[in-house]
Amino acid sequence: MKTTQTLTAAAIAAALSLPFAGAALADTPAIDKTDTVMLAANTMDDAGDAASDTWITTKVKSTLLAEDATPGMDIEVETKDGVVSLSGTVATEAEKEAAIAKAKGIKGVRDVAADGLKTAE
Numbered sequence: 001m002k003t004t005q006t007l008t009a010a011a012i013a014a015a016l017s018l019p020f021a022g023a024a025l026a027d028t029p030a031i032d033k034t035d036t037v038m039l040a041a042n043t044m045d046d047a048g049d050a051a052s053d054t055w056i057t058t059k060v061k062s063t064l065l066a067e068d069a070t071p072g073m074d075i076e077v078e079t080k081d082g083v084v085s086l087s088g089t090v091a092t093e094a095e096k097e098a099a100i101a102k103a104k105g106i107k108g109v110r111d112v113a114a115d116g117l118k119t120a121e
Contacts, residue, residue, distance in 0.1 A: 053079040053082070054079070056082065056084060056108050056109055057078065057079040057084070059106050060077045060079070060102070060106050060109070061075075061077045063102050063103075064099055064102060064103075067098070067102060069095065069098040070090070070098050070099045070102060071090055071091065071095060074089060074090060075087070075090065075099055076088050076116075077103070079109075082109060082110035082111070083109075083110055083111045083113060084106075084109050084111070084112045084113070085113045085116065086099055086103060086112065086114045086116065087116030088117060088118070089118045089120055090118075090120070091119070091120050091121070092121055093119050095119070096117050099114070099117065100112050100114050100117075
């Protein structure tokens with residue numbers, strides 16, 4: 001079961017990172033116009049923020065999937081400006097607390113909102 005969860009986490013991480021693969025190739029030294037360079041710099045800053053949130057979401061989700069103490073497939077993860085939102089239903093309060101703790105332990109997470117994460121108990 002652990003192998004399946006690890007493979008699923010790896011597949012999710014790879015799929016979520018594909019849209020940002022082009023950002024690594026965006027360095028173009030042959031641009032002449034300052035306006036174009038400034039526009040590109042602003043776009044890359046915005047893309048960097050989105051990439052950070054996407055990275056955090058991927059890392060939290062893969063961590064929840066890899067851990068036996070948390071039912072990663074039952075927890076939805078969203079990130080906005082470093083704030084992770086967890087939602088879904090878990091079996092126990094202990095699973096909910098474990099999910100929150102794991103999310104808080106990820107680098108770049110500013111806060112965790114778990115109002116949408118309910119327990120079946």
